[in-house]
Amino acid sequence: MSAHYDAIVIGAGHNGLVHAAYLARAGLRTLLLERRHLVGGAAITEELVPGYRFTTFSYAISLLRPEIVQELELVRHGLMVLPMVTTFQPGRNGEYLLLGPDRDENYHEIARISAEDAEAARELDHRIARLARALKPWMDRIPPNALSDDPADAAALRELREDMDGLDPEIRELLDLFLTSSAAEILDRWFTTDLVKSLYASSGIIGSMCGPRSRESGIVWLFHKMGSYDGVPGEWGFHKGGNGGFTQVLARAVESFGGEIRTNAGVDQVLYDDDGVRGVRLESGEEIEARTVVSALDPRQTFTRIVDPHHLPDDLVRHVRDFKYQGSAAKVNFALSDLPTFPGLGNDPDL
Numbered sequence: 001m002s003a004h005y006d007a008i009v010i011g012a013g014h015n016g017l018v019h020a021a022y023l024a025r026a027g028l029r030t031l032l033l034e035r036r037h038l039v040g041g042a043a044i045t046e047e048l049v050p051g052y053r054f055t056t057f058s059y060a061i062s063l064l065r066p067e068i069v070q071e072l073e074l075v076r077h078g079l080m081v082l083p084m085v086t087t088f089q090p091g092r093n094g095e096y097l098l099l100g101p102d103r104d105e106n107y108h109e110i111a112r113i114s115a116e117d118a119e120a121a122r123e124l125d126h127r128i129a130r131l132a133r134a135l136k137p138w139m140d141r142i143p144p145n146a147l148s149d150d151p152a153d154a155a156a157l158r159e160l161r162e163d164m165d166g167l168d169p170e171i172r173e174l175l176d177l178f179l180t181s182s183a184a185e186i187l188d189r190w191f192t193t194d195l196v197k198s199l200y201a202s203s204g205i206i207g208s209m210c211g212p213r214s215r216e217s218g219i220v221w222l223f224h225k226m227g228s229y230d231g232v233p234g235e236w237g238f239h240k241g242g243n244g245g246f247t248q249v250l251a252r253a254v255e256s257f258g259g260e261i262r263t264n265a266g267v268d269q270v271l272y273d274d275d276g277v278r279g280v281r282l283e284s285g286e287e288i289e290a291r292t293v294v295s296a297l298d299p300r301q302t303f304t305r306i307v308d309p310h311h312l313p314d315d316l317v318r319h320v321r322d323f324k325y326q327g328s329a330a331k332v333n334f335a336l337s338d339l340p341t342f343p344g345l346g347n348d349p350d351l
């Protein structure tokens, strides 16, 4: 055994980084272990082609909880989220919509296609923002289990029902629509033109294995509106320097609370003794002790690979093995030797 810690976190994606920062902040001697040479997981910015830096996968921020920003003092460590000011929606026959930060200008841009849809878009945006505000307190709570006998679950369900029953009927109707309809069904109710519908439809399919006519796309759409940028519900932003800048901020927070980070340190096995978890063995063979081990890897790697399944309940392992994993997101990164300037797109090379 080379060292002893109170807690080990496996995997330095943004979830592992946040975990490690909270554990270190709580006063635990914490070690974060990352297999790659850099932290960040899918939220990284790297020089994939010499001279060109890419935010390889995840690029936009919205669902980061404001409580985390405040409690981990992320602004002090360099957090700088810039607004995602433009949306370009191409259509058929050269039609397009180019939306920016000014709501009135956006109204006129949509009105260029349809005055009726511009009115509807303004009203729908307003109602979604009100709904997101009403649901926000529930975002940070563990959802009650509707099938459990535990009185705490029953009480939380009652509270949830009372909260939802107290919603303004207009907002409640929109919530019911999101929970029971596809994005396409909602869009057909609100808009008349395909171009405006397609502008909104993407929020219903991002990161999921569904199309705009799939039943669950309404919930996916609502979920993507549950975040905020600078306190404005539903808005998204970019981190200065790419999303890798964001995870570097988290790494500084971990270290500021006294946590240690080791890269090139893949975990091979979680180790047990008669008292339970006793630490981890790295792929190099090195063993590190800690009575608390948190895995920030996906459930399949955690429960079928790095933890020996015989330490786990059979049904858990079976469910994890049965769970269908299908990739739903891909990204194409371009290296441009000459950065074209797009009027109105604000692509300031310093950012």
Ligand SMILES: Cc1cc2nc3c(=O)[nH]c(=O)nc-3n(C[C@H](O)[C@H](O)[C@H](O)COP(=O)(O)OP(=O)(O)OC[C@H]3O[C@@H](n4cnc5c(N)ncnc54)[C@H](O)[C@@H]3O)c2cc1C
Pocket (backbone or CB within 6 Å): 010, 011, 012, 013, 014, 015, 016, 033, 034, 035, 036, 039, 040, 041, 042, 043, 056, 057, 058, 059, 060, 061, 062, 063, 207, 265, 266, 267, 268, 296, 297, 301, 306, 329, 330, 331
């Ligand atoms: C193409 C693409 C685009 C996306 N765009 C967005 C977006 O714009 N906005 C958004 O919010 N989300 C986006 N996402 C989703 C987002 O990237 C992920 O939800 C998020 O990065 C998951 O973070 P995580 O910390 O849970 O896991 P990960 O980021 O996967 O981190 C896991 C870490 O564990 C490490 N690891 C693995 N095995 C071991 C081991 N045995 N020992 C030690 N370390 C190990 C890995 O190297 C990795 O660093 C996108 C995803 C993809 C694929």
